[in-house]
Amino acid sequence: MAESDNIVVETAEKIFADLADPQTINNDKKGAWQAPLWQALSEAGLPLSWVPDDLGGSGASLADGFALLNAAGRFAVAVPLAETMLAGWLLAQAKIASPEGEMTVLPASPKDRITLDADGLLSGRTRGVPFAKTAKHFAVLARGKDGVSVALVDAAKARIEAGLNVGYDHSDTVTLDKVQPVALKAAPKGLDQTTMMLMGGVARSLQIAGALESMLDISVRYSNERVAFEKKISKFQAVQHNLARLAGESAAALAAATSAADAIASARAFDDEVYLEAASAKIRCAEAAEKGGAIAHQVHGAIGFTMEHILHRYSLRALAWRDDFGSESHWAVELGKLVANRGADELWPLVASR
Amino acid sequence: MTAALRFDPIRLPEKCEQLRKEVRAFLAEEIAAGTFDPHKPNREDTDAPEFSRRVGAKGWLGMTWPKKYGGPERSFLERYVVTEEMRVANAPTRRFFVADRQSGPVLLKYAPEHIKMEILPRICRGEICFAIGMSEPNSGSDLFAAKTRATKTDGGYLINGTKIWTSSAHIADYMIAIFRTSPPTKENRRHGLTQFLVKMKQPGIKVNPIGQITGQYEFNEVVFTDFFVPDDHVLGEVDGAWKQATSELAYERSGPERFLETYYVLTELVRAVGPNPDTRSAEGIGRLVAQLHTMRRMSVSVAGMLEAGKEPVVEASIVKDIGTVWEQQLPHRVRDLAAFVEETATNRETLERQLDFAIKTAPKLTIQGGTTEVLRGIIARGLGLR
Ligand SMILES: Cc1cc2nc3c(=O)[nH]c(=O)nc-3n(C[C@H](O)[C@H](O)[C@H](O)COP(=O)(O)OP(=O)(O)OC[C@H]3O[C@@H](n4cnc5c(N)ncnc54)[C@H](O)[C@@H]3O)c2cc1C
Numbered sequence: 164m165a166e167s168d169n170i171v172v173e174t175a176e177k178i179f180a181d182l183a184d185p186q187t188i189n190n191d192k193k194g195a196w197q198a199p200l201w202q203a204l205s206e207a208g209l210p211l212s213w214v215p216d217d218l219g220g221s222g223a224s225l226a227d228g229f230a231l232l233n234a235a236g237r238f239a240v241a242v243p244l245a246e247t248m249l250a251g252w253l254l255a256q257a258k259i260a261s262p263e264g265e266m267t268v269l270p271a272s273p274k275d276r277i278t279l280d281a282d283g284l285l286s287g288r289t290r291g292v293p294f295a296k297t298a299k300h301f302a303v304l305a306r307g308k309d310g311v312s313v314a315l316v317d318a319a320k321a322r323i324e325a326g327l328n329v330g331y332d333h334s335d336t337v338t339l340d341k342v343q344p345v346a347l348k349a350a351p352k353g354l355d356q357t358t359m360m361l362m363g364g365v366a367r368s369l370q371i372a373g374a375l376e377s378m379l380d381i382s383v384r385y386s387n388e389r390v391a392f393e394k395k396i397s398k399f400q401a402v403q404h405n406l407a408r409l410a411g412e413s414a415a416a417l418a419a420a421t422s423a424a425d426a427i428a429s430a431r432a433f434d435d436e437v438y439l440e441a442a443s444a445k446i447r448c449a450e451a452a453e454k455g456g457a458i459a460h461q462v463h464g465a466i467g468f469t470m471e472h473i474l475h476r477y478s479l480r481a482l483a484w485r486d487d488f489g490s491e492s493h494w495a496v497e498l499g500k501l502v503a504n505r506g507a508d509e510l511w512p513l514v515a516s517r
Numbered sequence: 518m519t520a521a522l523r524f525d526p527i528r529l530p531e532k533c534e535q536l537r538k539e540v541r542a543f544l545a546e547e548i549a550a551g552t553f554d555p556h557k558p559n560r561e562d563t564d565a566p567e568f569s570r571r572v573g574a575k576g577w578l579g580m581t582w583p584k585k586y587g588g589p590e591r592s593f594l595e596r597y598v599v600t601e602e603m604r605v606a607n608a609p610t611r612r613f614f615v616a617d618r619q620s621g622p623v624l625l626k627y628a629p630e631h632i633k634m635e636i637l638p639r640i641c642r643g644e645i646c647f648a649i650g651m652s653e654p655n656s657g658s659d660l661f662a663a664k665t666r667a668t669k670t671d672g673g674y675l676i677n678g679t680k681i682w683t684s685s686a687h688i689a690d691y692m693i694a695i696f697r698t699s700p701p702t703k704e705n706r707r708h709g710l711t712q713f714l715v716k717m718k719q720p721g722i723k724v725n726p727i728g729q730i731t732g733q734y735e736f737n738e739v740v741f742t743d744f745f746v747p748d749d750h751v752l753g754e755v756d757g758a759w760k761q762a763t764s765e766l767a768y769e770r771s772g773p774e775r776f777l778e779t780y781y782v783l784t785e786l787v788r789a790v791g792p793n794p795d796t797r798s799a800e801g802i803g804r805l806v807a808q809l810h811t812m813r814r815m816s817v818s819v820a821g822m823l824e825a826g827k828e829p830v831v832e833a834s835i836v837k838d839i840g841t842v843w844e845q846q847l848p849h850r851v852r853d854l855a856a857f858v859e860e861t862a863t864n865r866e867t868l869e870r871q872l873d874f875a876i877k878t879a880p881k882l883t884i885q886g887g888t889t890e891v892l893r894g895i896i897a898r899g900l901g902l903r
Pocket of ligand 1: 652656682684881884885890891
């Protein structure tokens with residue numbers, strides 16, 4: 164796997180290598196690996212990377228946390244690491260301390276709304292919430308008549324309809340019906356649902372890029388092992404060209420995602436330039452997941468289509484992650500509107516702004 | 518070890534932004550003065566000598582070269598900004614671009630000192646135009662099949678044979694070309710080619726124009742008949758040009774010009790749909806912008822690698838592959854989206870004229886500078902598959 168000069172990522176990669184070997188996970192249908200993995204991640208303070216010390220977290224930088232998510236994507240881990248990190252980040256924006264244990268964020272879709280009433284109670288229904296079923300708490304972004312608030316909610320107070328996404332991970336519908344939050348504070352100026360969706364979208368982009376890196380790795384390796392027509396299939400030009408395209412998609416996804424992460428980590432506000440970066444990353448990574456996943460399966464032949472083979476751990480998750488925090492069609496429409504609204508002569512200055 | 522290629526998120530430094538403003542202001546003045554029309558990509562602009570000199574006077578040619586050869590010793594990132602602003606404005610760069618991008622760097626590396634002193638400052642002043650003589654009628658992708666012979670004679674070489682698809686040969690002052698100085702060996706079929714600096718517009722060279730399906734005349738057939746090249750015009754190693762030629766191609770493949778050639782239709786589409794697009798147009802534009810933005814980030818990253826003294830051959834090939842496929846599809850995607858643009862859009866005529874030209878331009882984009890198939894071969898080698 165990629166070497167890193169980043170202590171957070173090094174720690175995480177070591178834990179993943181020890182406790183999240185994809186083949187072991189794939190063979191273990193009972194999920195016995197989950198608890199030790201989550202415990203190790205928690206002991207290392209990784210799920211609360213984006214929470215400052217004084218709010219109960221480990222206070223890593225945004226940049227380090229993003230790099231950690233890319234590493235998690237390379238292992239396609241199915242524990243709520245990204246979700247807990249995002250929840251911790253959201254709570255920290257409103258200076259709410261993070262509790263221990265798994266968390267996730269609400270809403271997880273740009274079209275769904277949670278509202279705050281005059282009595283300080285939360286209501287609303289939101290679909291496609293990753294790991295809601297496993298979470299002990301929810302970090303909630305809600306709208307009330309006085310603007311945007313952030314709340315910490317006990318998951319036991321919500322109604323949860325369990326579901327699975329394309330990658331066989333929990334993706335649930337959560338309904339809050341006049342729920343009293345554990346903590347509630349006004350969101351800082353500038354934080355709204357769009358900001359949170361962009362933040363979640365970039366997290367998913369980094370995971371998709373990581374999964375594509377692994378798909379490229381295992382596809383190259385497989386092509387150098389599999390023999391057909393008395394040759395390694397890697398020697399066929401058509402196969403080489405498919406893998407070259409997969410390398411291109413993987414590189415594009417990683418470039419888009421790391422650029423957006425860097426933009427957020429170094430920006431003062433979620434301005435139009437950050438919007439371009441974050442929305443583009445989600446759009447481009449989703450496209451790469453589709454094209455790249457198809458190539459990886461093509462190279463693997465039928466074996467990649469079996470439950471026994473690990474390829475689907477990466478390919479299906481990458482495809483599933485397209486849907487969280489706004490699909491590529493959603494962001495394409497929004498980005499297109501933004502561009503059109505700024506006008507033709509402002510398009511290039513926007514693209515060339517960094 | 519991971520096979521994935523990393524494109525670090527390089528940000529253009531502050532001084533680049535300052536420079537960008539200067540370039541934009543300069544181009545706006547040129548447009549106002551009628552030098553070129555940014556909305557008309559299909560003009561004949563092969564010969565814009567005065568514009569070249571003005572760009573040279575600004576210090577925007579040979580930007581990364583040493584001061585003693587007339588270069589201002591600026592960074593690859595600054596050069597990058599100038600290139601993209603020129604490209605996006607549709608400026609008439611044809612006369613100086615090849616010299617600036619690749620011929621100059623080749624001379625810097627391989628030419629004898631007196632030739633560097635003579636020619637490089639003139640490139641920086643925008644006075645001279647270069648052509649690239651690699652392809653031959655039976656040697657394009659397979660560069661090493663080149664046959665045009667350079668036969669040793671007193672004080673130099675005699676050249677006989679034909680180069681083809683030579684862009685700008687009809688206006689070029691010089692060509693950097695590869696010729697066969699000895700046959701390939703059994704062990705190495707790349708052996709036996711040598712790179713030469715050729716002074717054009719002399720007896721023994723005949724330049725025949727070749728029309729293109731766009732209606733333009735940009736490339737040519739160049740026929741050499743007992744044409745004499747002196748010894749000190751040999752560039753680099755005799756019989757060893759293959760290494761030089763392949764590293765030269767990295768310059769040709771990594772720049773922003775490799776995904777911006779048909780960009781103007783996107784701007785015009787945005788203008789035509791207006792500030793409140795329907796969902797279909799908005800989505801189409803959003804996707805194209807996301808793809809463009811991603812490629813640009815990758816391309817800036819490659820410029821950063823060049824700045825750091827690296828040789829990003831595989832990375833450049835990836836950007837060129839994704840970039841030219843994109844710029845080839847772009848006019849067709851824009852055509853799809855433009856089908857529903859109001860008849861009354863003020864720029865409708867401009868958009869249609871641009872689409873007509875871009876659709877005719879598109880077929881060449883994945884060929885020039887190395888075809889897609891060849892690039893994917895290079896990437897496959899980078900992945901350890903060959
Ligand atoms: C607008 C334009 C400007 C140009 N300017 C110049 C210039 O200034 N100087 C110059 O020297 N050249 C120039 N070229 C030439 C260009 O570099 C060549 O056209 C290119 O290298 C392809 O060579 P070819 O045309 O001989 O095609 P071929 O090499 O015959 O290729 C034909 C097809 O076969 C495929 N093919 C060939 N070999 C392989 C392989 N090993 N594996 C898989 N597929 C393969 C190609 O990808 C292509 O699809 C220009 C070309 C264009 C279009």
